[in-house]
Amino acid sequence: MTKSQMIAALAEGTEMSKKEVSNFMDNLSSLVYKEVKKNGECIIPGFGKLVKVKRKAREGRNPATGEAIKIPAKTVVKFRLAKAVKDAVL
Numbered sequence: 001m002t003k004s005q006m007i008a009a010l011a012e013g014t015e016m017s018k019k020e021v022s023n024f025m026d027n028l029s030s031l032v033y034k035e036v037k038k039n040g041e042c043i044i045p046g047f048g049k050l051v052k053v054k055r056k057a058r059e060g061r062n063p064a065t066g067e068a069i070k071i072p073a074k075t076v077v078k079f080r081l082a083k084a085v086k087d088a089v090l
Contacts, residue, residue, distance in 0.1 A: 036077060048081040 001009075007025065011018045035042035036050045043049040057073040 046082065047085060048079055051078050051080060052076075053078050 003025075007018050007021050010016070010025075011021045014021065016024075032042045032044065032050060036052055040052040041049055052075055054075050055073060058071050060069050060071045061067065062069055
């Protein structure tokens with residue numbers, strides 16, 4: 001489902017205009033980004049939570065040459081599904 005399809009479906013289901021739904025989604029995403037950056041996690045009720053995780057430095061391999069390379073430590077964002085979503089989908 002594309003963003004425009006999602007906006008159209010939400011607008012139809014909530015009786016809001018597409019512009020209002022689009023603004024709401026933009027505001028929600030920016031709020032979630034700020035919250036994850038500030039606190040390291042953001043819970044989205046009914047879906048799951050975004051969590052900032054630090055990865056350790058590790059050794060990897062160049063797939064073209066097989067040569068060992070060092071992969072530096074970095075911070076990534078992971079999404080953890082809520083149990084209700086897992087039960088509903090799986």
